[in-house]
Amino acid sequence: MTSHLFKLELRLLARERVAWVMLVLFAAALGYGLWNGGRLAGQQREIAVAISKDKESFHAQLREYLGRQSLDPKAVAGQGTMAVLPPAPLPLLATGQSDLSPGHESVVLWKLAAPADTRSELENPSHLLAGRFDFAFVLVWLFPLFLLAMVYDLMAGDRESGTLRLALAQGVAPMQWLLRRALARALPILALAALATLVAGMFGSPGGTTLRLTLALAVVLAYGLFWVALAVAVNVVARSAASAATSLGAAWVLLVLVAPTLLNVSVETLYPTPSRPELVAAGRKASGEAEKRGGDLLNSFYRDHPELAPPGQQADFAAQHLTVQGEVGRAVEPVRQKFDAQLAQQQTAVGRWRFVSPAIAAHEALTDLAGTGYWRYRAFREQVNAFKQTVADFYTPKIHRREPLTMADYERLPRFSFREEPAGDWLERAAVGLAGMLVLTGALGLWAWRRLRPSRLEPLSN
Amino acid sequence: MxxxxxxxxxxxxxxxxxxxxxxxxxxxxxxxxxxxxxxxxxxxxxxxxxxxxxxxxxxxxxxxxxxxxxxxxxxIAYIPEQVMLYPRFTGVENLDYFSTLGGRRHTREELLALLKRAGLPAEAADRRVGTYSKGMRQKVGIALALATExxxxxxxxxxxxxxxxxxxxxxxxxxxxxxxxxxxxxxxxxxxxxxxxxxxxxxxxxxxxxxxxxxxxxxxxxxxxxxxxxxxx
The missing domain is CATH 3.40.50.300 (P-loop containing nucleotide triphosphate hydrolases)
Structure with missing residues (x-):
C-alpha cells in the first residue's frame, strides 16, 4: 500500500512541469558548484605539486653540493623552505577558507617574524568578499530553496481545493499521509544532492576519505530533511498554498541570510580581533626599535648565551639581524597571540551557536569534513609557527658560531610535514553538528505529529 | 450503522x-x-x-x-457536494489514489469496472480529471464509495x-x-x-x-x- 501510494505521489509530482524545471536548475547549480570547486582545488593541487617538485630539486642540489663541499648556513637558510598544507581530503565539497587562507608559506630564516597570512597567488578581491559559487554554497543556500519549491505545498493546497477532506475521509492517518507525500516530493532533490555529494567525494579526493564522505552525505541529507520537516510543520497550520510559500520563504531568509549574518556580527562584537594592520604596525614598530638597539641587543644576547658567541665576539650583520628578529618576534607575539585567541574564541562561539540556524551547522560541518574549515587551517598555522621555531633553532646557533653546513647536517635539515588533526576531533565536531540538525528536525516532526493526531482534524478540515 | x-x-x-x-x-x-x-x-x-x-x-x-x-x-464513504480530485491525475488514477488511502488496493481492471458501475464513460477513465465536468467528478466520488465497500x-x-x-x-x-x-x-x-x-x-x-x-x-x-x-x- 505504502509503496504504491509513494509511486502515485511521485507520478503526481512528475506531472508538474515546474518540478522538472526545478530539477534541471538544481542539477545545473550543483554541476557548476562542483566545476567551480574543482577548478580551485585543481589550481591548489598544481601549486602544491610545483612546490613539492621545487623542494625535491632544491634538496637534491643541496645534497650534491654538500657531498662536494660544506656550505655557509646563511646561504641555505636564506633560500627558505616551503611549508605546504596538503590538498584537502574532500576539496570539491567546500571551498571554505582555502581561497582566503594560504595553503603554503615560505619559511625563511630572515623573515620569521613577518606576518604569515599573505597570499602569493592572485585572486579577484570581489570573489574573496562575496565567496565562491562552490558546492557548499549550492547545498547550504540553494538546496533549501529547490527543496521548498517541491514541498511548500504538501497539504495547504489540498486544504484550499478540498481534496484534503476527501483524503482524510478515507481514514488515513494525517501525519502518515503528510510524511509520505513530503518524502516523495523531496526525493528527487534529495537524491540529486546526495548523488552530487558522492561525485564531490569521488573526484579530486586523495582517497581514504570514506568516513568523511559518509558523514558529509549524512549532513546533506539531515540538512535537507530539516527543511522538509519545516515544510511539514508549516503545512500543518497554513490555510493556503500561498501562505505556506510565504512562510517558508520568510523562514529561508531568516535562517539562511539573517541568522548567519547576525551570528557573524555578534561574535565579531563579542570577540573583536585586532586588525591585521595593527599586527603589521606592531611588527614594524618593534622592528624599528630593535634595529636601533641592534648592537646593544646582540651584546646582551651573547651575555645570556656565551656558548654561542663567536671568537672575539665580532658581531656580523646576520647575527645582528637574527637577534633583532628575535626581539621583534617577542614584541609581536602578544598581538599575534591575541589575534589567534580571538579568532579561536569567535570560532568556538560559532560552534556553540551554530544551531540557531541549520544553515550555519551544515556549512560548518561541510567545511570541516572537506578539510577546508577553520580548524585545519588553524592547525596549519600553528604547525608553521612551530616549524619556524625549529628553523630558527637549527640555523641560529650555526650562524652565531659560524659553523659551516656539512653533509652530516643534511638529514637533520628542518623539513615541514603537516600532521592532520586526529580523526576523533573532526568526527566529534561533525557528529555534533549532524546530531543537532537531526534534533531540530525531530522537534519539528514531533510538533507536527502532535498537531495532526487523527482525533484532532478540526483545524485541518475547515 | x-x-x-x-x-x-x-x-x-x-x-x-x-x-x-x-x-x-x-x-x-x-x-x-x-x-x-x-x-x-x-x-x-x-x-x-x-x-x-x-x-x-x-x-x-x-x-x-x-x-x-x-x-x-x-x-465511511463520503461524497461531498463538490468532489475535489487531483486535476493532473486521470479518473482511474484518482480512484486508485483515494481508495488506496482508504486501505483498499484494486487492480486497474477493478478500478475501471468501478468507474463503469458509477456511470463514467469508459473513454473518460484515462483522461485527466482537469477536463471533467462536475457530474463526472461526482461519478468518480461514487466509484470511490463503491471501492471502499x-x-x-x-x-x-x-x-x-x-x-x-x-x-x-x-x-x-x-x-x-x-x-x-x-x-x-x-x-x-x-x-x-x-x-x-x-x-x-x-x-x-x-x-x-x-x-x-x-x-x-x-x-x-x-x-x-x-x-x-x-x-x-
Whole structure:
C-alpha cells in the first residue's frame, strides 16, 4: 500500500512541469558548484605539486653540493623552505577558507617574524568578499530553496481545493499521509544532492576519505530533511498554498541570510580581533626599535648565551639581524597571540551557536569534513609557527658560531610535514553538528505529529 | 450503522448541532432536510470526525469517532457536494489514489469496472480529471464509495448541480447500495430526491431534529408543505 501510494505521489509530482524545471536548475547549480570547486582545488593541487617538485630539486642540489663541499648556513637558510598544507581530503565539497587562507608559506630564516597570512597567488578581491559559487554554497543556500519549491505545498493546497477532506475521509492517518507525500516530493532533490555529494567525494579526493564522505552525505541529507520537516510543520497550520510559500520563504531568509549574518556580527562584537594592520604596525614598530638597539641587543644576547658567541665576539650583520628578529618576534607575539585567541574564541562561539540556524551547522560541518574549515587551517598555522621555531633553532646557533653546513647536517635539515588533526576531533565536531540538525528536525516532526493526531482534524478540515 | 448520541456543537456561542440523537440502520437512507445553517453539514463533519463535538458522541458501526477515528472513517464513504480530485491525475488514477488511502488496493481492471458501475464513460477513465465536468467528478466520488465497500455513506448535497439523467443514475446507485446494507445519511435541499430515494426523512432546524418521518408514512403528504410547516413553526 505504502509503496504504491509513494509511486502515485511521485507520478503526481512528475506531472508538474515546474518540478522538472526545478530539477534541471538544481542539477545545473550543483554541476557548476562542483566545476567551480574543482577548478580551485585543481589550481591548489598544481601549486602544491610545483612546490613539492621545487623542494625535491632544491634538496637534491643541496645534497650534491654538500657531498662536494660544506656550505655557509646563511646561504641555505636564506633560500627558505616551503611549508605546504596538503590538498584537502574532500576539496570539491567546500571551498571554505582555502581561497582566503594560504595553503603554503615560505619559511625563511630572515623573515620569521613577518606576518604569515599573505597570499602569493592572485585572486579577484570581489570573489574573496562575496565567496565562491562552490558546492557548499549550492547545498547550504540553494538546496533549501529547490527543496521548498517541491514541498511548500504538501497539504495547504489540498486544504484550499478540498481534496484534503476527501483524503482524510478515507481514514488515513494525517501525519502518515503528510510524511509520505513530503518524502516523495523531496526525493528527487534529495537524491540529486546526495548523488552530487558522492561525485564531490569521488573526484579530486586523495582517497581514504570514506568516513568523511559518509558523514558529509549524512549532513546533506539531515540538512535537507530539516527543511522538509519545516515544510511539514508549516503545512500543518497554513490555510493556503500561498501562505505556506510565504512562510517558508520568510523562514529561508531568516535562517539562511539573517541568522548567519547576525551570528557573524555578534561574535565579531563579542570577540573583536585586532586588525591585521595593527599586527603589521606592531611588527614594524618593534622592528624599528630593535634595529636601533641592534648592537646593544646582540651584546646582551651573547651575555645570556656565551656558548654561542663567536671568537672575539665580532658581531656580523646576520647575527645582528637574527637577534633583532628575535626581539621583534617577542614584541609581536602578544598581538599575534591575541589575534589567534580571538579568532579561536569567535570560532568556538560559532560552534556553540551554530544551531540557531541549520544553515550555519551544515556549512560548518561541510567545511570541516572537506578539510577546508577553520580548524585545519588553524592547525596549519600553528604547525608553521612551530616549524619556524625549529628553523630558527637549527640555523641560529650555526650562524652565531659560524659553523659551516656539512653533509652530516643534511638529514637533520628542518623539513615541514603537516600532521592532520586526529580523526576523533573532526568526527566529534561533525557528529555534533549532524546530531543537532537531526534534533531540530525531530522537534519539528514531533510538533507536527502532535498537531495532526487523527482525533484532532478540526483545524485541518475547515 | 450511523449513530449520534446527544451530539452538540457550538461555534462562538452559536449552537450548530443541538443534542442530536440519530440512528440510521443498515439499509436505511436518511434524508436530512433543513434550511442553510440548520446544521446538516456540521452533522456530517461531526460524523467524519472533522469537527470535535462539544458534547455527545458520534459512532459508525459501533466505532466511536472521537476515540477510534481511523476505524470509524474506514467504514465511511463520503461524497461531498463538490468532489475535489487531483486535476493532473486521470479518473482511474484518482480512484486508485483515494481508495488506496482508504486501505483498499484494486487492480486497474477493478478500478475501471468501478468507474463503469458509477456511470463514467469508459473513454473518460484515462483522461485527466482537469477536463471533467462536475457530474463526472461526482461519478468518480461514487466509484470511490463503491471501492471502499463502506458500511455507511455520508452525502452532502450529492445531486446539486447534476443534470436530471445523472441525478437519476445516482439515485439508482444509492438504492443499490442501501439494498446491500449500507446506512446512508444524505444532507439535501432536494425534496424530490429525498422523497424518491430516502426511507426516512428528517427535518433539522437550528441543530435540532424537528421532524423524523418514515417515507412510507408520508407517501400521500405534500413534502414541501410539511417542510414549510416545520420552518414556520
Amino acid at each position: 450511523l449513530e449520534t448520541l446527544k451530539l452538540t456543537k457550538r461555534f462562538n456561542g452559536h449552537v450548530a448541532v443541538n443534542d442530536l440523537n440519530l440512528l440510521i440502520k443498515p439499509g436505511e437512507v436518511f434524508a436530512l432536510l433543513g434550511p442553510n445553517g440548520a446544521g446538516k453539514t456540521t452533522t456530517i463533519n461531526l460524523l467524519l470526525g472533522f469537527l470535535t463535538p462539544d458534547a455527545g458522541e458520534a459512532r459508525v458501526n459501533g466505532a466511536s469517532v472521537a476515540t477510534d477515528p481511523i476505524a470509524a472513517r474506514r467504514q 463502506a458500511k455507511a455513506l455520508l452525502l452532502d448535497e450529492p445531486t446539486s448541480g447534476l443534470d436530471p439523467a445523472a441525478s437519476h443514475e445516482f439515485s439508482l446507485l444509492l438504492r443499490k447500495l442501501a439494498g446491500q446494507g449500507v446506512a446512508v445519511l444524505m444532507a439535501t435541499h432536494d425534496l424530490f430526491r429525498a422523497r424518491e430515494d430516502a426511507t426516512r426523512i428528517g427535518i433539522l432546524l437550528d441543530g435540532k431534529l424537528a421532524g423524523d418521518y418514515a417515507t412510507n408514512d408520508i407517501k400521500h403528504v405534500d413534502l414541501e408543505k410539511l417542510y414549510l410547516k416545520h420552518l414556520r413553526a
